[in-house]
Amino acid sequence: MKRNRNETNGYEQWGGYMEAKKIKLEKQFIEKATSDGNNVKSQIFKGISIFINGYTMPSSDKLKHIMMENGGVYHHYHRPGLTTHIIASNLPTAKFKLLKQYKIVKPEWISDSLKEQRLLDYRNYLLFIDKSDQPKIDFSIRAKNASEPTFLSEFYNNSRLHLISTMATTFKQLVNNTRKKNQTDYPGRRRLKKWIEQNEVKDILSQDTEFHIKKIIMHIDMDCFFVSVGLVERPDLCGLPVAVTHAKGNSSMKREGVDREAEFGLYVKRWRGDDENDNETVQEIRPQSTKRDMIDEKDSMAEIACCSYEARKLGIKNGMLVGQALKICPILKLIPYNFEQYKKVAYTLYTHIMNDYTLDVEAVSCDELYLDCTQILETTKASPLELATFLRKEIKEKTQCPCSTGLGSNCLLARLATKKAKPNGQFYLESDVIIDFMKNINIFDVPGIGRTLGHKLSTLGISTCGELSGLSLQTLQSEFGNKIGVSLYKHCRGEDNRKLNYDYKPKSVSAEVNYGIRFQNKENADNFVRQLCNEIEKRLDDVDMIGKTITLKLMIRNSEAPKESAKFLGHGFCDHITKSSSLSKSTSSSTLIFQVVNKIMNQLDIDPTELRGIGIQVNKLENRTLKKTGCIKNFLSNMKSDSKQHQNLSNKNTDKQLLRSITESKSQQSSSAKNPHNTALISTEYNKSESIVDVVLHKSENYNSKRQSTITQSASNISSHQSLINIKMSQVDPTFLDALPADLRQEIENELKANEPQTPLTIEHNTATMKISMTEESSKLYQHVHVDQMKEFVEEWVATENEPKLCDNLMVSEYLCNLIKDKKIEDAYEIIRKLYRVIKNKNNLTWKQSYFFIMKNVQDIMLNVYNAKMKVESSF
């Protein structure tokens, strides 16, 4: 099925979903890169050819290195007959059945052999104890948690919630972008018209109503989306109780440190609002979370992401734990996730509707959307239900999945109508029946009423909208707050004046992980936080925004909670901490974000081993403004040139040199009041600069000073702190300080002021124009400009120039080529990714050509050096 897919369709071209793929390719690519330049150290593994299946510890990368340095062979694919051993830490049953005739060995075989400098007997390292039909996996091998460098991508590849979330954002963006098209032809409307004529189902009424067509909103919701998609390839399971989950059955390991009963008890206690010293009031019994009922010691704690209507009839609910579900319904069929397929079906759904019917769509999630049908009904003269019937028929044909639709005069009514229509049905809630209809609606079906609000209402004796409408606005407001009061008051009467929102503008960007967080030390934690910061930067870049407020969110094991959580690698029963910090200048820089987060972490002084969840959030977003026109010149005005400095910087990175570079660059750019002569020296020279090359050269010192002061400010714990104690206030890039939160800035300033010199440093400036050939220039550039700086620069370049200059194209490609020659393709890849992202964002033909031009050069040199092309985006 996958093989037959047309590879050049819109889906392939469409960004956002390619992340997993990219990560995979990147890995291959790094593997390829590191396969060169090996030096053979021994022949321990002579005659051994391994293929690595799945995630291992040590990583496949490391194992590969070990093999290659010690006479062994590494296969990227399993090659029966050639591969002598399969290395795996874990194997799914299906795979095991395929491979069980081969030697499947734990990776420790390799690492231990290396340690002992001789080939050990693999039979002592077999992954399975016997070769029966079920793999008996030795679970004592190290579990994968957030200390592992590949954890985050692995987690994202398997997290349904992450998927749901990112898909929602992606489709909102898709709607945004599609609406920019000037579409006039809607083939679906023509088909609908034809269908009505042929079927002569037209009812007279609809013709009358066209004179006074009211706004009609349609709500479309796929029926139990994940299950429906899954059943396309498993038609044999149609009609049965089916659930989508990670678990394969109802068995889990008994692990050390787990006390399920104790942990569940803590949740119940918290949910009930238990409090030792509240004995005078009647205890308010909140509904217990029934989620953990009936779970015994070894029942699966995996969650059911989605279950079929047959399963629902038997009492299974989404979110239920597999252990409990199987007790309620032992015949429940469990099927695995298929993330790629969900994306495809959702994409089909959206493009079908938007290409063929209307652009007036609000995306709610991957499987749910609102549609303003006014225009469609006007042009086709169809009745609302005719439209619904026809559209549902087409969606079913296109996606193979059923959906339900509700129609009404506002979003709320359309939604409630859908609820009534489900499964696989449709319902038009007409105005004259609204009052009766609403009377019997269960409060929990009203959007915005969840378990807490719903429960609070139940304690007031209210379970339907009819009863809710008996409460005065005043009561509702004093009980629930002003806004929520109003919304309850209106919603229970079927009123909702919210407009469809077509323009998606993100207000916050966040990344959080509350699974698999097990750190042994602060370094583990820091590394992970850094990854989250990178993730945030990437997401901000994707939407071309920067943000001002950074919030850190931590989950920490509650002191009463068992050491290990009931769920494998779960967060267990935790205390929650959030703390935010406002920058004085918006940013998307992961480095800067990390500084802030790190600072907060240090303040909180949390034991890293007790962390169970970490999240970072950026709020107060604004567009990355393209600054003023001629901003290249602005850019220049922050810079200064001094060939001597370049010299200094090229001997890279000893503390002393960095210190010197700070000293020099800072004194040049310190405020004009302090050093007027320096400012003068920044000179007209820059205004003559035509090429970005100059700019980059100039900015490099500035950048390094930034990096250095960055290190300085992470105050309390960093060892380099001491060696930098001599940094002076006037030496620190003020733009860096500006971007820090006030308290942090104050702290650094105070510290730095203490070191202020008696007399200002004087620096010699060489303002002679550099007249060197492009090649010399670019190699110089390459030597002096740090990769991160180049990334930053590429971004600035694309954002601020209307058209790329040839010399800048050359400069960038030569820089990249230099990197590749130096075998630093990871760095090159990073820059290319950035370049791709910003150009894609810019969506301008000349820039795209510029990308292709640069990539042509890059691929040529790749072929030259590696005899292979770099796997990167080749279309926009």
Add this chain to the structure above:
DNA sequence: ATCCTCCCCTAC
């Protein structure tokens, strides 16, 4: 009044 921070709630 309006904003900010730290929550909590809800939805998918």
Add this chain to the structure above:
DNA sequence: TAAGGTAGGGGAGGAT
């Protein structure tokens, strides 16, 4: 084993 994310709205209470 298991993959407990993410964005938005809003309230309480204090600062401005």
